[in-house]
Amino acid sequence: MRALAEFVMKSPSRALGAAVVAALIPVLSVFSGAIVALVWLRMGPAQGIKILLAAALPGLYFWLSASSPDVLLGVVGAALLAEVLRSNQGWSRVLIVGALIAAFIALTIQWLDDDLQVQIIDLLLDQGGLAESYELTALDQQQLAATLGWLFNGVITSVQLLMLIASVIIARWWQSMLYNPGGFQAEFHALRLPLWSAAFLPLVLVLVASGQTWLMPALPVLLVPHLIAGVALVHAVFAIKKYNSFWLGLLYVLLIFTQPYMSLMLVLFALADSVMNVRHRLAPPPPPPSQDGDGEA
Known part of the structure; x- marks a missing residue:
């Protein structure tokens, strides 16, 4: 990874070429976004927009030819x-801005084709046994189908947001590795969402539960900043307490194989941290002030 970052930063032409090649392979588009973000962070908007325009061309092609705006949204985002x-040197603001934009996209853009979405929902209701197990009426099935459609849209958008944030994280890590060793770690360990965000997510949840189901696509998206903040909190606690990194690796294994339970736990950790500031409570006390002589002024 360091070799790629060094290659990209040797010249704008190399950065442009690498961003375009990565964007042409959708599975590697996260690195195209990371290259765009790295150049933007290090060299500023004047140089970054040149790389962005070049990397956006493959994304535009995929959007027009395959109705897939993923790559384009990834590099632009x-x-x-x-x-x-x-501009603000703050990860909490990055996560909040990203989540708000993604929530708007989830509420306005439908990712799945209508026919494909209907097939998936029918598969869950009929072959999945939901309709039979819960003895759903035709009206219940219709309402559940609409709810599942909204939920699918939110989940797909939340995955897109995770990939976008991963691009920016990789870019910041590269920048820190090349020009400011240890800087990214300090930033990430300090990541804590503001108190108002801890109230915003439950508010949307209450609105959805009270019948505002049109907001459902925003729910999975709004969980993403808290998930990232929860991971950052765990990293910070491990650093403060000097725990063995083996347990940190185990966290990621559990995060992969125990979805969605581990993710929900991390979200709850982040919500609690917004209220209580866990790092401040766990940090060791400052050393006592030194005294000269017998302590007299």
Whole structure:
């Protein structure tokens, strides 16, 4: 990874070529976004927008030819969040801005084709046994189908947001590795969402539960900043307490194989941290002030 970052930063032409090649392979598009964000963070918008325009061309092609805006949204979003991070030097603001934009996308853009979405929902209701197990009426099935459609849209958007944030994280890590060793670790360990965000997520949940189901696509998206903040909190606690990194690796294994339970736990950790500031409570007390002589002024 360091070799790629060094290659990219040797010249703008190399950065442009690497961003375009990565964008042409959708599975590697996260690195295209990372290259765009790295150049934007290090060299500023004037140089970053050149790399962005080049990397956006493959994304535009995929959008027009396959109705898939993923790559285009990834590189454009990476540039936008890189500018937020560059201007404000705050990861909490990056996560909140990213989540708000993604929530708007989840509420306005339908990712799945209508026919494919209907097939998936029918598969769950009929072959999955939901309709029979819960003895759902035709009206119940219709309402559940609409709810599942909204939920699918939110889940897909939340995955897109995770990939976008991963691009910016990789870019910041590269920047720190090349120019400011240890800087990214300090930033990430300090990541804590503001108190108002801890109230915003439960508020949306209450609105959905009270019948505002049109907000359901936003719910999975709004969980993402708290999930990232929860991971950052665990990293910070391990650093403060000097725990063995083996247990940190175990966290990621559990995060992969015990979804969604581990993710929910991390979200709850982040919500609690917004209220209680866990790092401040766990930090060791400062050393006592030194006294000269017998302590007299």
